[in-house]
Amino acid sequence: MTLQEPTSEGRFGNFGGRFVPETLMPAVLELESAFREAWADPSFRADLDALLADYAGRPSPMTECHNLSEELGCRLLLKREDLNHTGSHKINNVLGQALLAQRMGKTRLLAETGAGQHGVASATAAALLGMECCVYMGEVDVERQELNVFRMHLLGAEVRTALSGSRTLKDAVNEAMRDWVATVTESHYCLGSVMGPHPYPWMVRTFHEVLGKEARAQSEALLGGPPDVVVACVGGGSNAIGIFSGFADAATELVGVEPAGGAAVGRGLPGVVHGMDSFLMQDEFGQVLEAQSISAGLDYPGVGPEHSHLASIGRARYEAVNDDEVVEAFRMLSRSEGIIPALEPAHALAWVSRERAALAGKSVVVNLSGRGDKDVAQMMDVLG
Amino acid sequence: MSAGGLDDGLRATGRVENALRARRDIGGKCLVVYVTGGLGDDWLETARAVADAGADVVEIGIPFSDPVMDGPTIQAANDAALNSGATPVTILNALRDSDVGVPLVVMTYYNIAFRMGLERFAESLAAAGVSGCILPDLPLEESSAWIEVATDSGVETILLAAPTASDERLQRICERTRGFVYGVGLLGVTGVRAELASSAIEIASRLKPITDVPVLVGVGVGTPGQAVEASQYGDGVVVGSAVVQRMLDQAGPEGVAELVADFRNALDAR
Ligand SMILES: Cc1ncc(COP(=O)(O)O)c(C=O)c1O
Numbered sequence: 001m002t003l004q005e006p007t008s009e010g011r012f013g014n015f016g017g018r019f020v021p022e023t024l025m026p027a028v029l030e031l032e033s034a035f036r037e038a039w040a041d042p043s044f045r046a047d048l049d050a051l052l053a054d055y056a057g058r059p060s061p062m063t064e065c066h067n068l069s070e071e072l073g074c075r076l077l078l079k080r081e082d083l084n085h086t087g088s089h090k091i092n093n094v095l096g097q098a099l100l101a102q103r104m105g106k107t108r109l110l111a112e113t114g115a116g117q118h119g120v121a122s123a124t125a126a127a128l129l130g131m132e133c134c135v136y137m138g139e140v141d142v143e144r145q146e147l148n149v150f151r152m153h154l155l156g157a158e159v160r161t162a163l164s165g166s167r168t169l170k171d172a173v174n175e176a177m178r179d180w181v182a183t184v185t186e187s188h189y190c191l192g193s194v195m196g197p198h199p200y201p202w203m204v205r206t207f208h209e210v211l212g213k214e215a216r217a218q219s220e221a222l223l224g225g226p227p228d229v230v231v232a233c234v235g236g237g238s239n240a241i242g243i244f245s246g247f248a249d250a251a252t253e254l255v256g257v258e259p260a261g262g263a264a265v266g267r268g269l270p271g272v273v274h275g276m277d278s279f280l281m282q283d284e285f286g287q288v289l290e291a292q293s294i295s296a297g298l299d300y301p302g303v304g305p306e307h308s309h310l311a312s313i314g315r316a317r318y319e320a321v322n323d324d325e326v327v328e329a330f331r332m333l334s335r336s337e338g339i340i341p342a343l344e345p346a347h348a349l350a351w352v353s354r355e356r357a358a359l360a361g362k363s364v365v366v367n368l369s370g371r372g373d374k375d376v377a378q379m380m381d382v383l384g
Numbered sequence: 385m386s387a388g389g390l391d392d393g394l395r396a397t398g399r400v401e402n403a404l405r406a407r408r409d410i411g412g413k414c415l416v417v418y419v420t421g422g423l424g425d426d427w428l429e430t431a432r433a434v435a436d437a438g439a440d441v442v443e444i445g446i447p448f449s450d451p452v453m454d455g456p457t458i459q460a461a462n463d464a465a466l467n468s469g470a471t472p473v474t475i476l477n478a479l480r481d482s483d484v485g486v487p488l489v490v491m492t493y494y495n496i497a498f499r500m501g502l503e504r505f506a507e508s509l510a511a512a513g514v515s516g517c518i519l520p521d522l523p524l525e526e527s528s529a530w531i532e533v534a535t536d537s538g539v540e541t542i543l544l545a546a547p548t549a550s551d552e553r554l555q556r557i558c559e560r561t562r563g564f565v566y567g568v569g570l571l572g573v574t575g576v577r578a579e580l581a582s583s584a585i586e587i588a589s590r591l592k593p594i595t596d597v598p599v600l601v602g603v604g605v606g607t608p609g610q611a612v613e614a615s616q617y618g619d620g621v622v623v624g625s626a627v628v629q630r631m632l633d634q635a636g637p638e639g640v641a642e643l644v645a646d647f648r649n650a651l652d653a654r
Pocket of ligand 1 (some may be wrong): 089114118192194234237239240297
């Protein structure tokens with residue numbers, strides 16, 4: 001199979017849809033048609049490709065981890081999204097959406113952020129394109145990702161602290177949606193993952209397919225074909241869907257790794273929040289539960305609808321790792337390969353490390369979705 | 385025949401719509417008041433007092449963890465109610481065992497209905513004596529499955545109509561809504577504003593000519609004066625945050641009723 005376009009109602013199988021307040025519905029419909037039109041326009045594609053190459057630094061390399069491969073007993077390769085400008089895969093989507101917003105005549109980019117990587121990428125694109133930028137971030141994340149808050153300020157963005165609920169990513173999304181309801185005429189909501197109402201899950205995936213295509217070609221060159229396993233961390237699921245898209249038609253096993261405290265696919269039931277019908281951690285009455293993870297970028301009780309679909313049809317599987325395993329993996333990659341990963345992709349590495357016996361002799365590509373600079377201050381506390 | 389077209393003659397009206405039409409027929413303006421269910425021990429007495437003070441319909445909020453259409457006041461009310469253990473079941477049970485005196489509407493977010501199961505939720509509303517339902521994160525495109533089961537249970541689904549909608553979209557909303565059409569008064573979430581937005585008057589004047597269903601304006605209607613202004617073209621108003629703020633301030637049923645009476649008197653005196 002290859003990843004499909006959703007139905008006209010924005011459904012991937014049973015999941016997806018567009019559960020937004022009436023006020024936003026015209027904007028969501030307009031965004032869908034603007035995206036379709038832009039994506040079919042060679043000049044839009046050329047502008048985006050140029051930015052991805054000359055500004056973001058694409059293609060990102062694929063690195064074979066010789067030391068760690070020996071240690072783990074599998075053949076481990078990393079898709080180096082950490083080397084992109086701004087330090088993560090998030091820039092792929094943001095450049096696409098910012099160009100689209102500009103084309104739609106919007107003057108303000110609105111974003112939510114957990115780890116701050118999407119916020120930094122949004123602030124970056126806004127600075128580049130001369131747009132206003134406002135980023136919502138939960139109070140807990142403002143504290144643990146202080147460096148990224150400072151970066152956003154440097155880039156000229158306004159950072160607004162979300163004080164409601166768990167004061168993490170879920171609440172930042174709520175605040176961003178409330179802002180959007182009030183400013184929909186001038187603001188584009190630059191959503192940071194493959195979540196939210198249609199067309200976001202599909203549009204954001206499309207903007208990240210570039211990394212999957214590259215990874216596929218790089219695997220052919222390095223391995224002579226697709227790898228046995230592709231592994232990526234899953235918050236909303238954008239870096240995972242990006243790399244999965246390159247291998248969905250191959251015999252490759254696709255593995256998404258969630259934090260144990262935010263395992264929407266692993267522990268959730270279908271539910272509707274943030275505009276989408278998808279697996280969601282919730283109580284018996286439908287109240288959304290607060291996720292709990294060391295990683296701000298994965299500290300989210302939901303997941304993008306296409307992942308719920310891929311899980312349901314068995315095309316991808318979703319596993320969970322705990323915070324201790326993540327910390328260990330963070331140190332492991334730093335020491336063995338000289339690459340400090342972000343805590344988010346450290347989840348993917350933690351799963352590989354734990355499952356080393358089952359993976360023995362296999363080729364494994366991990367999407368290294370971001371670099372660890374932003375996490376160093378937090379890890380200084382954790383590691384003492 | 386009414387401006388609403390053929391459809392109006394054929395559709396059965398429910399208790400919410402009948403109550404609002406009755407108010408309109410005597411030349412009055414409708415007042416729908418929102419009360420957060422489970423907020424404080426006396427929320428049910430507050431609902432009764434609100435009805436006695438002149439609300440035509442009382443809206444009971446079932447709190448949700450992530451109310452994206454609500455501003456700080458109703459968010460705080462939601463949180464307080466949830467923290468004190470309110471659930472859809474405790475609220476509907478309380479309603480079932482009491483008589484507020486006017487038709488009731490439940491306002492909550494779609495996941496509450498979705499998790500319970502749409503049919504069970506619709507039946508629970510009906511069993512609790514609730515006549516209508518508002519789900520602010522369920523736009524027209526996603527509403528069919530719910531409207532079908534709600535209609536089967538005799539529950540009127542009140543749809544929102546926003547300032548961002550085209551005329552053609554407003555038309556479709558008016559055709560599907562039951563009870564009343566809820567004109568969203570401004571671009572934004574619930575909450576009291578210093579002044580009534582011009583969009584409140586605009587949305588009412590866009591809706592009135594295309595439907596015979598009562599047209600009410602809510603979101604950003606926070607004072608009796610704003611209520612009078614907002615019902616200039618429409619048939620009345622929905623008042624939420626101003627009343628909930630009184631509840632949060634522990635004004636008690638009488639204190640809340642006083643405010644509602646001010647709204648009623650202002651609308652009657654206009
Ligand atoms: C480096 C990195 N990876 C992954 C994520 C999680 O997002 P997603 O699941 O959409 O890839 C984040 C989010 O902040 C991130 O910063």
